[in-house]
Amino acid sequence: MSRTTIEKLTDILRDVFVDDTIVIDNSTTAEDVEGWDSLSHVRLIMAVERGFKVTLPPGDVMDLMTVGDLVALIERRLAA
Amino acid sequence: MAPSTLIEMLDAGLAKAERGITMFSAAGETRVGYREVSQRIDQATAALSFLGVAPGDRIVLILPQGVELVTAFFACISAGAIPSILPPVSQKQDPQLYWRDIQILLERIKGKALITFPAYAVDAQQLLANGSTLVVTMPVLMAMDAPPLSRHVAKPRDIAFLQHSSGTTAVKKGVTITHAAAVAQLEAYAGSLSIRPDDCVVSWLPLYHDMGLIACLLLPVALGLDLVMIDTFEWLISPGLLFAAIEKHRGTLVWLPNFAFQHLTDIVSRERRYDLSSMRAFINCSEPCRADTMRAFAARFAGEGAGEGSVAVCYAMAETVLAVTQTPLGSAPKTFSARGVDFSIGSRIEPAGEKPSPQDFVSCGPPISGADVAIFSDTNAALGAGIVGQIAVRAPYLFEGYYALPQETAHVFHDGWYLTGDLGFMHDGELYVSGRLKDTLIIRGKNIMAHDVEAVISRVGGVKRGRVVAIGVFDEATGSDHLVVVAERSDAGPASKDLKAAVRREATRVMGIAVSRVYIAPAGWIVKSTSGKLNRKESFQKFTNPESRGLLE
Numbered sequence: 001m002s003r004t005t006i007e008k009l010t011d012i013l014r015d016v017f018v019d020d021t022i023v024i025d026n027s028t029t030a031e032d033v034e035g036w037d038s039l040s041h042v043r044l045i046m047a048v049e050r051g052f053k054v055t056l057p058p059g060d061v062m063d064l065m066t067v068g069d070l071v072a073l074i075e076r077r078l079a080a
Numbered sequence: 081m082a083p084s085t086l087i088e089m090l091d092a093g094l095a096k097a098e099r100g101i102t103m104f105s106a107a108g109e110t111r112v113g114y115r116e117v118s119q120r121i122d123q124a125t126a127a128l129s130f131l132g133v134a135p136g137d138r139i140v141l142i143l144p145q146g147v148e149l150v151t152a153f154f155a156c157i158s159a160g161a162i163p164s165i166l167p168p169v170s171q172k173q174d175p176q177l178y179w180r181d182i183q184i185l186l187e188r189i190k191g192k193a194l195i196t197f198p199a200y201a202v203d204a205q206q207l208l209a210n211g212s213t214l215v216v217t218m219p220v221l222m223a224m225d226a227p228p229l230s231r232h233v234a235k236p237r238d239i240a241f242l243q244h245s246s247g248t249t250a251v252k253k254g255v256t257i258t259h260a261a262a263v264a265q266l267e268a269y270a271g272s273l274s275i276r277p278d279d280c281v282v283s284w285l286p287l288y289h290d291m292g293l294i295a296c297l298l299l300p301v302a303l304g305l306d307l308v309m310i311d312t313f314e315w316l317i318s319p320g321l322l323f324a325a326i327e328k329h330r331g332t333l334v335w336l337p338n339f340a341f342q343h344l345t346d347i348v349s350r351e352r353r354y355d356l357s358s359m360r361a362f363i364n365c366s367e368p369c370r371a372d373t374m375r376a377f378a379a380r381f382a383g384e385g386a387g388e389g390s391v392a393v394c395y396a397m398a399e400t401v402l403a404v405t406q407t408p409l410g411s412a413p414k415t416f417s418a419r420g421v422d423f424s425i426g427s428r429i430e431p432a433g434e435k436p437s438p439q440d441f442v443s444c445g446p447p448i449s450g451a452d453v454a455i456f457s458d459t460n461a462a463l464g465a466g467i468v469g470q471i472a473v474r475a476p477y478l479f480e481g482y483y484a485l486p487q488e489t490a491h492v493f494h495d496g497w498y499l500t501g502d503l504g505f506m507h508d509g510e511l512y513v514s515g516r517l518k519d520t521l522i523i524r525g526k527n528i529m530a531h532d533v534e535a536v537i538s539r540v541g542g543v544k545r546g547r548v549v550a551i552g553v554f555d556e557a558t559g560s561d562h563l564v565v566v567a568e569r570s571d572a573g574p575a576s577k578d579l580k581a582a583v584r585r586e587a588t589r590v591m592g593i594a595v596s597r598v599y600i601a602p603a604g605w606i607v608k609s610t611s612g613k614l615n616r617k618e619s620f621q622k623f624t625n626p627e628s629r630g631l632l633e
Binding site: 037 | 343594597
């Protein structure tokens with residue numbers, strides 16, 4: 001069975017923020033994760049683009065409020 | 081005749097009709113020539129006057145990066161009014177709190193008008209409860225049928241603008257800059273950069289920050305140079321845009337805080353090569369410059385035309401309009417490898433020689449024309465070369481004080497010298513910055529007052545009141561200091577994970593700033609004096625000591 005987007009995203013977040021204890025769900029926000037600010041957000045987006053082999057429009061990635069928004073954006077781009 | 085006011089200087093620059101401002105974006109670019117910029121300024125100046133704005137009135141500008149903001153800023157100055165640019169509300173910041181802070185600031189400076197964008201005007205009118213400030217948008221100003229007005233004739237001693245770049249909004253201090261100071265700085269700094277008519281400044285820096293406003297707006301416009309501007313957020317997410325703009329417009333001068341060098345080095349794709357050969361200097365300014373960051377940048381981009389000789393360093397602050405020192409363009413800044421770990425006031429700096437783990441300091445260069453730099457002891461006595469002390473500056477471009485804050489102003493002057501709060505030493509006629517004395521944290525070029533952060537976090541439920549310390553800790557990954565908060569938990573406070581999230585959420589909601597790391601400390605960990613005053617320095621030392629740091633969650 002293929003892994004869900006959120007499982008894959010969890011691995012990417014753990015890698016980017018160097019913290020194997022990170023647990024996320026759709027309601028997680030940047031404030032819930034140590035070190036997640038506007039600069040590291042750019043690193044995260046790059047890692048997401050590499051990990052999912054998608055490109056995320058710059059205009060969209062700065063407006064994300066929750067992990068759920070990011071998951072929805074990734075899935076939209078995967079379907080496109 | 082040499083210009084004596086900023087208005088005369090800007091008029092001379094705007095007369096260079098073949099030059100102008102380009103807004104550069106991945107989606108395309110738009111260019112407005114200086115003749116057109118000048119006409120727009122005339123229109124906005126007439127409209128402001130028609131609305132009752134008079135010389136000396138304070139005006140706050142909250143506008144997105146672009147020609148509209150440039151027009152509004154220069155129109156205020158042309159009308160003899162005193163503009164100040166403030167940042168827009170940041171994402172996730174509570175708009176109510178943001179506008180409350182703006183209102184406090186407007187009351188202190190007795191702001192006559194707020195010029196903002198249409199999306200903000202309704203909020204502004206509702207939330208600026210007292211209604212004594214006129215709220216106006218640029219489309220309204222630009223459409224107004226007002227009788228033409230010639231430019232105000234200012235005196236050199238008149239205030240030209242206020243620079244609110246330090247601290248969070250409510251407690252931001254307005255650095256008061258006169259026409260004479262602005263003109264003296266622009267002339268001195270242009271001289272030290274050997275500005276040429278074909279120079280082209282490329283910038284993504286916000287204009288509410290001194291480096292963006294002075295180096296990347298006033299300097300190019302007053303000297304009639306081409307200016308290419310990029311939106312800050314677009315640059316952050318696509319840093320390669322800076323290089324694309326340089327390549328296309330043959331950019332020559334760029335100012336960046338240290339973290340931006342790191343960001344470019346890490347994020348710009350290796351698959352796309354840029355032609356950066358037109359560049360005269362990438363100038364590292366506004367946060368402590370790191371030798372390793374500069375070396376990594378030069379190594380990464382040398383093949384594209386930005387090697388060691390293209391990086392330079394400037395020591396600057398709003399209180400001197402901008403630059404105090406500048407390394408010579410065209411050669412790599414010098415570094416000083418020092419022995420030891422004690423770089424406090426009065427310590428003599430010794431070369432490391434063969435000793436292990438030296439501390440590398442990067443030179444900020446010699447003082448620019450007109451600047452006197454001295455190194456002061458604890459009692460404000462001048463210290464000799466090679467000894468660490470507080471950096472003090474005297475210059476014809478020194479600020480007049482913090483607007484409407486006489487006490488804060490008195491604190492930072494000694495016998496005509498401005499006490500910068502930075503620690504440093506002189507070596508071979510060049511200035512090296514070694515640390516901070518004041519409780520100002522410099523996070524990615526932004527000045528944040530530690531006590532502001534502590535006051536906000538102290539009110540978070542579950543945090544023990546007054547038992548919070550905010551510190552800046554260098555982060556290798558980003559090439560900048562991280563904002564770190566250590567807080568003690570109150571009795572029956574929530575679990576650490578929840579408390580940490582609450583702390584981060586409150587900092588964003590109230591101040592619009594991100595706390596990178598939160599640590600929960602056991603009771604009594606934070607150091608206070610017997611009078612109950614927070615000892616930030618000793619608390620910081622405990623943080624750097626592995627044993628006491630190990631007690632933190």
